[in-house]
Amino acid sequence: MKTALRVTLVLFILCLSSLSAMAQEGGIVVRGNAGADPTAFDPLLTNETVTADIQALIFPDLLSVDPATASIVNGPGPNALATGWELSDDGLTYTFSLRDDLYWTDGEQIDADDVMFVWDFIQSGAVPTHLSFVADEIANVEKIDNFTIAVSFDEVDCDAILSIGALEPYPSHIAPEDLTTMPDQEFNQNLYVSSGPYTFGEVRPAESISLLANPDYADAELGYVNNDAFVLLNVPDLTVMVERFLAGELSIISGPQEARRAEIYAAEDEGRVQIYTYPGNSWDYLAFNLADPANPQNAVDEDGNPIDQGMHPVFGSTEVGRDVRRALNMALDVDDIIERATFGEGTRMASHLVPASWAFDPTIEPVPSDPAAAAQMLTDAGWVNSDPDDPTSVRVCQGCATAEDGTEMRFVLNTNEENARRTAIITIAQESWDKIGVKADIQTLEWGSYLEKLFTQTLDAYVIGWRNGYPDRPDATQLFTPASDVVGGCSNCMSYNNPEFTAINEQARILPGCSIDERKALYAEAQRIIQADTPYIFMFVRNGFYAAGSEVSGFDPFPSQLLWNVDTWSITQ
Amino acid sequence: MTKFVIRRILQAIPTLFGISILVYAIMLATPGGPVAALTFSPTVTPQERAALAAQLGVNDPFHIQYLRWLLGDDWMRFDSDGDGVADTAYLIPLDADGDGEPEPSGTRRGILRGDFGSSFFHGKRHVVDVIFERLAATFELGAASLVVGLTIGIPVGVLAAVNRGGYFDNFTRIMAVVFNALPSFWLGLLLLLVFGGTGLGLLPMGNRCGIVLVGGCPPFYERLEYLFLPTFVIAVGGVAAYSRFMRASLLDVSGQDYIRTARAKGLSGRMVWFRHGLRNALIPIATLLGPTITGVLSGAAITEQVFAWPGVGRLVVSSITQKDYPTVMAVVMFAAIATILGYLLSDILYALIDPRIRLR
Numbered sequence: 001m002k003t004a005l006r007v008t009l010v011l012f013i014l015c016l017s018s019l020s021a022m023a024q025e026g027g028i029v030v031r032g033n034a035g036a037d038p039t040a041f042d043p044l045l046t047n048e049t050v051t052a053d054i055q056a057l058i059f060p061d062l063l064s065v066d067p068a069t070a071s072i073v074n075g076p077g078p079n080a081l082a083t084g085w086e087l088s089d090d091g092l093t094y095t096f097s098l099r100d101d102l103y104w105t106d107g108e109q110i111d112a113d114d115v116m117f118v119w120d121f122i123q124s125g126a127v128p129t130h131l132s133f134v135a136d137e138i139a140n141v142e143k144i145d146n147f148t149i150a151v152s153f154d155e156v157d158c159d160a161i162l163s164i165g166a167l168e169p170y171p172s173h174i175a176p177e178d179l180t181t182m183p184d185q186e187f188n189q190n191l192y193v194s195s196g197p198y199t200f201g202e203v204r205p206a207e208s209i210s211l212l213a214n215p216d217y218a219d220a221e222l223g224y225v226n227n228d229a230f231v232l233l234n235v236p237d238l239t240v241m242v243e244r245f246l247a248g249e250l251s252i253i254s255g256p257q258e259a260r261r262a263e264i265y266a267a268e269d270e271g272r273v274q275i276y277t278y279p280g281n282s283w284d285y286l287a288f289n290l291a292d293p294a295n296p297q298n299a300v301d302e303d304g305n306p307i308d309q310g311m312h313p314v315f316g317s318t319e320v321g322r323d324v325r326r327a328l329n330m331a332l333d334v335d336d337i338i339e340r341a342t343f344g345e346g347t348r349m350a351s352h353l354v355p356a357s358w359a360f361d362p363t364i365e366p367v368p369s370d371p372a373a374a375a376q377m378l379t380d381a382g383w384v385n386s387d388p389d390d391p392t393s394v395r396v397c398q399g400c401a402t403a404e405d406g407t408e409m410r411f412v413l414n415t416n417e418e419n420a421r422r423t424a425i426i427t428i429a430q431e432s433w434d435k436i437g438v439k440a441d442i443q444t445l446e447w448g449s450y451l452e453k454l455f456t457q458t459l460d461a462y463v464i465g466w467r468n469g470y471p472d473r474p475d476a477t478q479l480f481t482p483a484s485d486v487v488g489g490c491s492n493c494m495s496y497n498n499p500e501f502t503a504i505n506e507q508a509r510i511l512p513g514c515s516i517d518e519r520k521a522l523y524a525e526a527q528r529i530i531q532a533d534t535p536y537i538f539m540f541v542r543n544g545f546y547a548a549g550s551e552v553s554g555f556d557p558f559p560s561q562l563l564w565n566v567d568t569w570s571i572t573q
Numbered sequence: 574m575t576k577f578v579i580r581r582i583l584q585a586i587p588t589l590f591g592i593s594i595l596v597y598a599i600m601l602a603t604p605g606g607p608v609a610a611l612t613f614s615p616t617v618t619p620q621e622r623a624a625l626a627a628q629l630g631v632n633d634p635f636h637i638q639y640l641r642w643l644l645g646d647d648w649m650r651f652d653s654d655g656d657g658v659a660d661t662a663y664l665i666p667l668d669a670d671g672d673g674e675p676e677p678s679g680t681r682r683g684i685l686r687g688d689f690g691s692s693f694f695h696g697k698r699h700v701v702d703v704i705f706e707r708l709a710a711t712f713e714l715g716a717a718s719l720v721v722g723l724t725i726g727i728p729v730g731v732l733a734a735v736n737r738g739g740y741f742d743n744f745t746r747i748m749a750v751v752f753n754a755l756p757s758f759w760l761g762l763l764l765l766l767v768f769g770g771t772g773l774g775l776l777p778m779g780n781r782c783g784i785v786l787v788g789g790c791p792p793f794y795e796r797l798e799y800l801f802l803p804t805f806v807i808a809v810g811g812v813a814a815y816s817r818f819m820r821a822s823l824l825d826v827s828g829q830d831y832i833r834t835a836r837a838k839g840l841s842g843r844m845v846w847f848r849h850g851l852r853n854a855l856i857p858i859a860t861l862l863g864p865t866i867t868g869v870l871s872g873a874a875i876t877e878q879v880f881a882w883p884g885v886g887r888l889v890v891s892s893i894t895q896k897d898y899p900t901v902m903a904v905v906m907f908a909a910i911a912t913i914l915g916y917l918l919s920d921i922l923y924a925l926i927d928p929r930i931r932l933r
Contacts, residue, residue, distance in 0.1 A: 028786075030784060036694070036891070037883070037887065037888070038695075038696075039695050039696065039698065039703060040695050040698050041696065042696055046694075046695075046697075125628075125677060126677065127697060128625055128629065128697070132621055132624065133617065136618065136620070136621070180677070180680055183691060183696055183698055183699075184698070184699065188698060189696075189698070201786050201787050202785075202786070202787050202788070202789065204781070204785070204789060204883065205706040205707060205883055206710075206883030206884075206888065207710075207780055207881065207883040208780065208784070208785075210785070210786045210787065212786060212787075228786075229786050231786070233784070233881075234780070234881050234883070235779060235780075235881050236878050236881060236887065237878050237879050237881070239762065240762070240765060240778065240779060240879060240881070243765065243766065243769065243770075243771050243778060244778045244779065246770075247769060247770025247771045249777075249778060446605075447610070447894065448603065448604055448605020448606065448609065448610070448894070448896055449603075449604035449605050451605050451609035451610070451613060452604040452605045452606070452609065453604070455609060478618065483618070484618060488619075488622075489608075489619040489622035489623060489626075491614075
């Protein structure tokens with residue numbers, strides 16, 4: 001009897017201890033936000049970086065993403081509505097099976113109607129939305145039953161699944177009849193219905209946004225959300241942000257200024273912080289205008305016929321002047337630029353694909369730095385020093401292919417004035433080119449003015465950047481094909497147009513069967529072509545940088561995925 | 574007095590119109606626009622950019638955009654037969670983006686009908702809502718700075734005048750120059766580093782209050798430590814200005830006949846300065862009050878930026894940068910109204926304080 005009592009007592013204690021082990025460890029995760037001051041959150045109306053971060057924490061996704069591989073998974077995943085898809089034989093229709101065990105926090109089941117509503121909203125055009133691109137890419141979305149939807153396309157698109165991912169479930173049962181009133185609905189400021197690891201707490205405009213642990217979160221890794229709350233605290237000044245992080249006022253920060261990272265590394269050495277860095281998805285480049293900036297023209301007319309865009313007097317056109325552009329590339333020491341402009345917090349690029357992309361080919365080497373060879377290449381191309389005894393004297397055209405004899409090798413190099421990193425890049429480029437007789441007049445412009453000049457295609461050369469999406473989409477149709485070479489609203493603002501590149505890029509996008517290996521080979525070929533053409537000097541991706549205080553448990557990021565497991569985090573005091 | 578006030582308010586109407594036309598014209602004349610800021614992404618097609626520009630109406634001529642802002646667009650494009658599709662348009666095309674389909678009916682009513690429009694950003698919310706939720710923080714910081722500036726600046730000015738040419742006077746003169754010359758971003762950062770968590774750890778490093786999950790910030794008297802540094806940064810300029818203004822005013826008064834008479838009567842220096850001199854020297858301060866109140870409401874963008882203070886100043890700067898025309902125009906109009914009312918208040922106060930002044 002005594003033994004039985006002892007065993008019972010031990011089991012009871014074990015039960016208690018296991019119960020206490022299951023208890024939430026708690027704490028509030030405080031993240032610094034130097035971005036916009038969001039006051040509106042409806043996922044159909046706004047997707048600024050900050051609001052997108054909030055939405056990701058309180059809404060389910062349609063598709064599951066593997067954070068380790070940064071790829072969409074054809075299967076179930078945490079906080080994802082679809083359990084997988086089947087692709088029709090013609091490759092045009094994806095049929096998704098949806099979970100039947102996900103609920104909004106007000107008890108309504110999440111089902112196909114919540115996806116269909118998003119599609120209907122986009123098509124309605126009732127309110128301008130960042131999702132309008134979905135209507136251009138997807139032909140139709142159809143509800144088969146409450147837990148099955150079919151998404152169809154007009155043509156095979158190997159990246160179609162990325163477009164479908166934008167159809168994230170929306171609580172359709174709270175939407176107003178009149179869609180034009182959605183911006184004025186309470187839901188736009190208070191996401192009172194959600195379904196992720198957190199529920200909406202409150203927004204203090206331009207100051208903080210609090211999210212509360214969702215006790216009913218169905219897919220919690222531990223069975224419960226391990227912290228009490230997540231707070232996004234606005235700290236608009238980046239210098240102050242680092243100070244406040246080091247002072248312990250913030251649990252985590254991301255992307256601090258490169259100039260301040262050394263202090264954070266020092267704190268890591270002291271055991272006060274944890275750091276994760278990776279080659280990011282934001283990249284800077286120096287672009288050459290490959291058309292006549294004095295007479296900007298679209299690449300094609302309304303019927304799709306090519307329009308003569310002329311050529312730039314220094315940089316030529318896509319076909320003409322490759323050697324000159326390559327020489328200008330070789331005259332720069334990009335590694336030195338990375339060191340001086342980003343304090344070493346950048347990773348070299350060889351082409352238009354970021355190292356984190358699945359299609360990136362690491363065997364393609366960046367263009368090497370060799371100023372002497374660059375000078376010789378310019379001379380060979382008909383650009384000779386005006387004073388043969390002075391290698392820094394301005395070069396003039398003597399038999400060059402792009403300008404009349406006697407034309408000096410001078411051009412304007414622009415960037416946006418608010419960006420110290422890019423200002424450093426153009427300054428270093430100017431110094432480097434000056435040594436071989438290439439004279440760049442550097443000018444910085446206010447962002448709005450800069451974009452206007454960029455869109456009107458009147459710039460000579462410019463430094464700017466792109467930020468790729470997540471997961472990465474290697475398709476370069478908008479960046480490097482005539483489709484987006486439109487004066488007044490371009491992404492291919494430098495008028496690059498190589499039919500071979502365009503064809504290979506398109507082939508990779510619509511490849512029957514969408515074999516990853518075959519597509520990768522095609523994208524590798526595209527990378528080689530574009531590096532040889534040198535419409536850009538591909539510089540670097542800015543290294544992503546996440547830091548958390550040592551009090552944060554569970555900090556285990558992947559590239560571009562800081563918060564993938566935030567439901568397991570706790571804050572120990 | 575009543576006639577004066579009514580006349581001034583009526584005079585304000587053409588002034589406000591003039592301001593609105595001028596500001597709108599300047600704003601549209603600046604390079605760039607919201608579409609570029611909203612769509613600078615490699616995934617956005619030129620067609621999508623054009624469609625967004627058409628929806629926002631930002632490519633329309635100046636007079637159309639101004640009229641839309643002033644009178645709305647529900648009469649410019651509307652559905653006359655009730656089938657839900659716009660079929661009638663004045664001044665603007667029915668199919669603005671050229672896709673063969675009419676654009677939706679206009680929904681804006683214009684500011685003359687009380688509709689200041691919706692922000693291009695901020696989730697397309699009404700700009701009045703966006704602005705008003707920032708006003709409390711701006712007023713809190715502005716009022717605190719004003720109170721500190723006046724309560725320190727005026728006594729310092731008086732003492733400097735009383736001790737004219739003395740050590741204190743010279744010291745305050747130098748300090749006034751220093752305080753006026755200190756850039757607020759520099760002073761703010763310096764104070765933050767000295768008193769914040771990485772320095773002495775005596776004061777919080779920003780925001781309006783600590784972490785609050787729900788329920789908003791507590792009343793200001795329970796979080797004065799958050800007000801201390803930003804208030805000081807803004808107030809130093811006020812202390813410098815008010816002290817010099819007060820000193821000059823008091824010295825000016827000290828040469829008046831009635832002061833000489835008071836001295837001749839054998840009154841003590843304290844009585845002469847504080848009973849007779851100070852009261853009259855304070856009258857010109859009233860003229861500062863109107864514009865000062867406007868300043869209180871307009872925010873202090875740099876200080877708000879450094880201390881993460883959620884005021885109107887930051888909103889204005891970001892709206893101008895983003896070319897968020899509706900928000901910029903709304904702030905400008907509110908500021909213009911506040912300025913006009915501020916000066917009107919100054920005039921009225923001046924008349925109330927100084928019996929020699931009569932408003933006509």
